[in-house]
Amino acid sequence: MKIHKQGITFVLLLLIFTSCSRKQSLQWIPFSWEGDSISGIYIEKAYLYIPVNIENLSDDFTMQFDLGTYNTVFYGNPIDPYLEKSGLVNKLDSIGMFKNVCLKMGAIPFNNINVVYKKDFGEKVPIDSLHTKTPKHIGTIATDMFQDKIVIIDYKSCRLAITDSLPNEYTDLPAEKFELTDGIMRLPFRINSKEHKLIFDTGSSPFQLVTTKERALEISNSAIVDSLSGPLWWGQEITFYGFNVTKPIEFGGKALNNSKVYYAKDGLWDSIYNSLDVWGITGNAYFFENTVIIDYKNKLFRIK
Numbered sequence: 001m002k003i004h005k006q007g008i009t010f011v012l013l014l015l016i017f018t019s020c021s022r023k024q025s026l027q028w029i030p031f032s033w034e035g036d037s038i039s040g041i042y043i044e045k046a047y048l049y050i051p052v053n054i055e056n057l058s059d060d061f062t063m064q065f066d067l068g069t070y071n072t073v074f075y076g077n078p079i080d081p082y083l084e085k086s087g088l089v090n091k092l093d094s095i096g097m098f099k100n101v102c103l104k105m106g107a108i109p110f111n112n113i114n115v116v117y118k119k120d121f122g123e124k125v126p127i128d129s130l131h132t133k134t135p136k137h138i139g140t141i142a143t144d145m146f147q148d149k150i151v152i153i154d155y156k157s158c159r160l161a162i163t164d165s166l167p168n169e170y171t172d173l174p175a176e177k178f179e180l181t182d183g184i185m186r187l188p189f190r191i192n193s194k195e196h197k198l199i200f201d202t203g204s205s206p207f208q209l210v211t212t213k214e215r216a217l218e219i220s221n222s223a224i225v226d227s228l229s230g231p232l233w234w235g236q237e238i239t240f241y242g243f244n245v246t247k248p249i250e251f252g253g254k255a256l257n258n259s260k261v262y263y264a265k266d267g268l269w270d271s272i273y274n275s276l277d278v279w280g281i282t283g284n285a286y287f288f289e290n291t292v293i294i295d296y297k298n299k300l301f302r303i304k
Contacts, residue, residue: 027108029161030051031048031049031159033046033048034049045206045284046205046206048202048205049137051135052104052105053103054103055103056086059130059136061135061137063141064137066201067142067184068199068281070182072114072139072141073117074098074115075118075121075140076117077120077124079122092117097114097117098114098116101115146162151293152292153202155287156289156290175301177301180296185199186199187301190250191279192219196278198282202284203283208256209245209249209280210263210280210282211263211273215280216243219246224243225244227241227242241262241265
């Protein structure tokens with residue numbers, strides 16, 4: 001059989017073009033880390049903030065990206081001065097919910113969303129700062145925005161993407177099945193050689209593990225090596241004590257080393273673990289060097 005070079009070249013070009021055309025182009029949303037001094041200790045990556053714009057306002061805002069809570073929220077104190085100008089005041093119903101809000105995360109629009117109004121919460125914006133270029137922090141982005149989507153968090157590049165289908169570059173990654181309870185994700189971890197479920201909470205950035213005092217003592221040497229105190233739970237004062245983990249922690253078959261485990265003084269978070277039937281909570285800290293792919297549609301969690 002005689003083969004022409006021109007034919008081979010055409011076929012190769014066609015394959016390259018087809019491969020490139022299948023590669024999904026993601027619209028990335030930048031995020032930034034907000035540092036904070038807690039108990040005199042500066043934590044560089046305390047909160048994950050997303051730039052947002054609201055309705056017809058030209059002002060810049062930020063909202064915390066918090067997958068440990070279900071309802072997206074506007075804080076009353078900082079958002080109140082903008083209600084009239086934006087028309088949001090006309091979208092607030094009698095039970096404290098803004099209906100059919102138009103919000104942009106980065107340059108990507110999310111239309112007709114519902115946002116809880118948390119009255120008298122958050123920091124007030126000084127009058128002389130209302131329309132300055134400095135972004136105002138006005139709320140929390142939660143899981144209600146993504147329940148039928150795929151969320152990709154590229155921690156190293158400080159960006160995230162929201163998509164309807166899994167890009168080809170991630171399809172071959174091993175996936176861990178997770179459970180959803182009231183929109184909150186429960187990941188399967190192996191802790192001290194036993195299977196347990198943990199809430200994955202991007203709002204708990206400083207912590208690798210948080211649990212009850214009894215469970216924290218079971219996997220540590222019981223010597224307190226860290227403590228954090230402040231209005232860390234929706235403005236409520238709370239103190240955490242931390243220990244070095246001495247027992248094995250695994251996720252997806254991989255060991256997670258150099259861990260710390262914390263518990264909340266007076267058991268203030270214990271009711272959360274009980275109500276969702278979890279061992280505790282994990283946050284961003286395990287994944288700072290990774291890209292995390294959260295497939296809410298198929299309940300699959302991947303790490304790159």
